[in-house]
Structure formats: structure tokens, C-alpha cells
Amino acid sequence: MTNAEKGAERGTRARVARLILEHGPINAAALGERLGLTPAGVRRHLDALLAEGMIEPRSVRPRGQRGRGRPAKLFVITDAGRSAFEHAYDGLAGSALRFLAARAGEQAVADFARSQVTGLVRRLAPAMREVPADQRVRVLAEALTADGYAASASEAKSGGEQLCQHHCPVAHVAAEFPQLCEAETEAFGELLGTPVQRLATIAHGDGVCTTHVSPRALSAQRAGPSPGATISPSQTAIETSKETGR
Template identity: 55%
Template sequence: MKFNPGSPTGARHPELGAPASETGGRDSTRDTVARIVLERGPQSAADIAHALGLSAAGVRRHLEALVSDGILEQCTPRRVSSATGPGRPARAYQLTDAGRASFPHAYDDLATTALRYLDETGGADAVTHFADHRAAILARSLAPSLPAASVDPATQADALAAALTGQGYAANVQSTPAGVQICQHHCPVAHVAAQFPQLCEAETRAFEQLLGTNVQRLATIAHGDGVCTTHFADRSRVSPAGVTVPARPVGVSAAVSTTAKSPSGRNR
């Protein structure tokens, strides 16, 4: 189910006018059910049915789907259901941590504001030190999943990509004539890194330490490239001059690949 908590629908919910349908527009009705629980705290099916002008049976179907999706969970009610009156407390539902996280938040704004303040008060070096600290934490969490540095680059890359995927980076590996590319299709800090590329640079240095070889960042999501691509050379594939030239990042246009031409590897 596609969960869209930002678009509630329903009749008696304060943001809406027409009655919600029990069967039609299921996703939007479920979004509204979740939003009611967010705004009012733990709710029973009867509470929500009363708010939306639906039957309790119809609301229960939406609640069961939200529980199945990990958005809601059952809990012990704090009070007797207002819609059912005195008697045995009705089963209540509350948001899970994942459900709460699915609603709009300002984490990116908070992080950007904090780094901007750090830059203004401590200078660019302070931001770089913070980025290195964050990258070191990431490296420590990834290191146990990696094989010894003596194994072939493809095996190292596969292990690193799998470890990154386990932390939400959606990474895979592409082999090129010049070596191996690790492609990260998601960046949890892309919006912040767009303003503070030190985060990307520190991550690249962390990859070098983990893999025990020089790497080159060819593209980043933060720079607008659509995928973060990191190249590291297979030493068995060198030119007669002894230099391995990285291939264009897989899936990235020729114009985009020019971002890798900075001597420091920093995107411009």
C-alpha cells in the first residue's frame, strides 16, 4: 500500500467535508485514519468511525491494513471509548515509530541549520571535522561486513554494497573495463549534502579506508546526478602507462560525468 499521510479525506474530520467511503479511495481513507490517530492519540475503531461517519466494521478493515503495513499497532486504551460508552474498554490503536516517521518532518531543516551554525561559528574546518566524524561512525558500522583487503575488488565491492543496502542506501555494483563502481540509489542525507558537500567527501574517504585503495566519486545524488557512483580500480586492469582511467558512471550521462574532473574528487 502506498501511504500518503499528507492528504487526509473524510467527513467529520476538521480538514474535510464529504463523508469518506468505506471501500472507495481506500488509500486516502487509510491516510485519514492514521492522521486522526496522530492528532488525537490512541483511538478505537468506534472513535474513528464516529469522526469519519463510517461504520466501525469498515474502519476496522482500514485499521487492520494499517497494522499489517506497520503504521499502527494495538495498545491498551487509556480511557473508555467515547463512542461506545461505559463497559469493557475497546481495542485501541496507536502509531508505531515507523508510522510517525511517515508523516512530514523537519529533520533536514534541523540538520542544515545546525551545520550552518557550525560553519558560521567554527568555520569550514569545523564542518569538515563533523563530516569526518559522521563518516567514521558509518565506516565502523560497515567494517564487520567486509572481507579482508586481500580479496579481489569485485568481492569487496559486493560486500560493501550489501552492507550499505542494509543501512538504507540501496546500493549495487557495476563492473566496468576499468574497475568496479558502487552505485548508491538512495542517500539519507542528500538534501543536507547538497549544501554541505563535505559529507560526500568524508564518505568517499571512509570508503578508501574500508577498501584499502584509492577511490573516486564520479557522481552524487546531492549534486543532482540521480545516483551516487564511486569507482575504484581493479589493479589487474591497468593501461600500458600503469594508469587506470575510471569509466563513466553507469546510468549517468556524459555531461554529468564531468563532475569527477576536480583533482580532489569534489563535485562542483
């Protein structure tokens, strides 16, 4: 195999791993369909990723099937596989935040976290003004995916919507400094213009960061902000611009 062929093989294997990270649990047939690979080609890459400890299989019996046939095999990313996608700056970022906390206190870390997500709010606020409210979660998910968070949007069974981040580049740092997750959640609420609640985080050991987005209709029925709720200038700007058509 030439170097070019080896490079192409590694590239395809990385795409398989990325799809499992973003869409797992997922089966081999779905992977082959998304990537245009033959069953044999998918199996070759899956076997290699399994041998490297990047992914692991899960057996799920199809709904309605009792005792007959083999359970369907799905694949999910492992902690080692997720770590392979992590940025190499976790150690430096953690040291910097520990230094900041020691010198200026925990509030300084919270202020820093908010300053980091301010850029996200400023960058996405114009796009949020241009789309209907019921499409904002999808637009946010696409923006987060572009930033490396492998995000997706879906309807929540309990009502409202669900924003999932299948990858977190700062998970190791956020495990030590939850202020990062808290500031990010606040930013989501500002951008979406409706209350949100973080249900799970990769930083706390969950497989996916999950945020529940309250239905806008339910939020609009309230006479005013709920106790303790705040409306930021960014959120006000989004809503005002939408109403005035600017």
C-alpha cells in the same frame, strides 16, 4: 475495505515504490515477479503511485526493434517520491551545520563529516578483513543498503567496479555541505583498499550517487601511492590484518 486491509495495501504500495527507487528504471513484470503480485495488482499500485506523483513512466524501445510494437514502459522514482523516503531531520541538520560553520569555520564542518564516517569504517573494517578483495564492493553495498542508501554493486564497463547509491537520506544537506560527500568517498577508499572516484551525486542533482572503484590489480601495479593520495590508519589495518591472517 477494513483498516487492516488498507494498511496491507499501503504497505505493498510502499514496497513497490521502494523497489522502483532501488532498481528503477524497472517494468511492471519485474515488479510483479519480485513481489509475487498479479499483473492487475501491480497495475493498481503503479496507477496509484503515478497519480500521487511518486513515480513517472519512461518508454524504451527494446534493442533491435525498429518501428514495430509498443515501446516497453519502465518506471522511475520522481523527486517527490525520493523526498518521501528522506528523513525528517534535514532542516535541523542543515541548521546545525550552518551554525558550526559560522562559529568554527568550514574546516570544522569537514572534521565533523569525517567523524561521522569514522563509525562506518570501524564497523565495516572487520567484515572487509573476512572477505576476498573482489567481494568488498558487494559487502559495502549491502551495508549501505542496510543503512538506508539503497546501494548496489556492479562491474564498470571501463574496468573496475561501480558502487551506486539510489537513495541518500542526507541529500538536501549534502547539497549545501559537499564535505559530507567528500568524507564518505574517502571512507569508501579506506574500506575497499583501492582508489575510488565519485562520478555523480544525488546532492548535485544526479539520479544516483555513483562511485567508480579502480581495479585492485591496477592499483597494485603502482610503485606507491599516487601524488596526493593518502593511506589512512584504517586502510593500513585492513591490509595488514588480511596479510597476517588476523
